[in-house]
Amino acid sequence: MDKSQYEKYLGDRWHINISKNEGVRIVDGQLVLKNGDKKVPIVNSIPRFVERENYADNFGLQWNKFRSTQLDSYMGKPVTADRFWKNTKWAPAEIKGKAMLEAGSGAGRFTEIMLGAGAKLASFDYSNAVEANFKNNAHKGDLFLFQGDLFDIPFDDKQFDFVFCYGVLQHTPDPEKAFYAIEKKLKPGGKISIDVYHKDGKIRPWKSKYIWRPITTKIDPQKLLKFLKYFIPVWLPFDTAIKLIPVLRNYLGAVIPCWNYFYMDLSLKEKVEWAVMDTFDVLAAKYDIPMTMADVDRWFKNCGYTNYEVFEGSNGIVGNGIKP
Ligand SMILES: C[S@@+](CC[C@H](N)C(=O)[O-])C[C@H]1O[C@@H](n2cnc3c(N)ncnc32)[C@H](O)[C@@H]1O
Structure with a gap:
């Protein structure tokens, strides 16, 4: 972002100190509130409030x-x-x-x-x-x-x-x-x-996360992600089979968490990647308040x-x- 964009969005309340730029883009620097109250670093072209x-x-x-x-x-x-x-x-x-x-x-x-x-x-x-x-x-x-x-x-x-x-x-x-x-x-x-x-009070496959979150939110996110990268590709075919069974899928599917996009037009590689990512998303997020x-x-x-x-x-x- 260049200086004029900062001014457009933030108004004239901030001084912009530039320590590195590439052309007009500000790469590193600092925003300083004119009343001196706050300093905001700009790191890798992004202001960090x-x-x-x-x-x-x-x-x-x-x-x-x-x-x-x-x-x-x-x-x-x-x-x-x-x-x-x-x-x-x-x-x-x-x-x-x-x-x-x-x-x-x-x-x-x-x-x-x-x-x-x-x-x-x-x-x-x-x-x-x-x-x-x-x-x-x-x-x-x-x-x-x-x-x-x-x-x-x-x-x-x-x-x-x-x-x-x-x-x-x-x-x-x-x-x-x-x-x-x-x-x-x-x-x-x-x-x-x-x-x-x-939050609708119904039992649904995606709610399996609430059984596991008390544990998974306490696990180091790096370790949880490593585990899911191993577990999801192995579990996905079984999970898909379960989720194709009418009615039962809501109950069986609500035990093991797996964000399974079997119904979407994705390649197998994409399905695995989305499942790892979104299962991690719901198990690791600190807050989940429907x-x-x-x-x-x-x-x-x-x-x-x-x-x-x-x-x-x-x-x-x-x-x-x-x-x-
Ligand atoms: C599930 S992701 C959704 C991201 C994106 N909207 C999407 O649908 O792909 C939730 C995002 O909310 C962000 N978030 C959580 N609390 C926030 C807050 N107080 N202010 C801004 N972002 C927040 C998280 O960092 C995370 O990237």
Whole structure:
């Protein structure tokens, strides 16, 4: 990012001290709040508004190890694009040239879609997954990427035309507060789309994680990942057989955790890679707090929305709204 991008997003509150640049791109340096309150290092072209190590380290490990796995451009299939457009119900033409905020971008599979549609995108993640996103997407459009915490976003309120946040709220210590924290960055008349894991009281294969998480969240993430890289390729054929048995799959499948995408149009190699990655994702994440439809409905009402919808989407509950 160059100096003008910093100024565009952060306003004039910060001094920018540059210690290394490549052309106009600032590679290393420091942002200093003009009132002297805060210093933010810029490392590897990314400003770091949070400690480099934090509760989302497992995600940093995951997204840097599986940097491209879920990117449509890598797979050559519109898996993420389909999820994005189907769930947000936005159209490419309406986000073109608009100011968008993406909270919790991981390796940037959705970043790629929004940049591809011509959005002016500010995107961040709490973990060093931002390094993966930088490698994947920095060259693909108008992107202001930073390492930051959604509970302390360094922008003015009501700054964005669109706010997008998928797969993130449940992985924070307080999904409801997290929703309010990102929602307040949206302009009146702007659109927000979030999704969050669904708490519905039913027994389902993916809920096997809750049996194991009390143990797996205490294991060193490197060791857990090593184990899954060995275990998943061996277990996947058995898991697929179980998940093809009607009714029983919900119960048998709910014992051994395995994120099995047997129903998707992926090669065997991709199925294994996605299964290792997403099984690690759900077993290692420090927080996993699913929500009910009524919870999400209440969040929108509490923010004064009248034009919104809450429905079962591709990966849990989706909430879409237009800010009053
Ligand atoms: C399951 S990943 C989803 C990533 C991406 N949205 C996707 O769907 O590919 C959840 C992400 O939320 C990020 N996250 C968790 N807490 C956060 C916070 N307080 N602020 C910003 N990002 C956070 C994690 O670091 C992680 O990359």
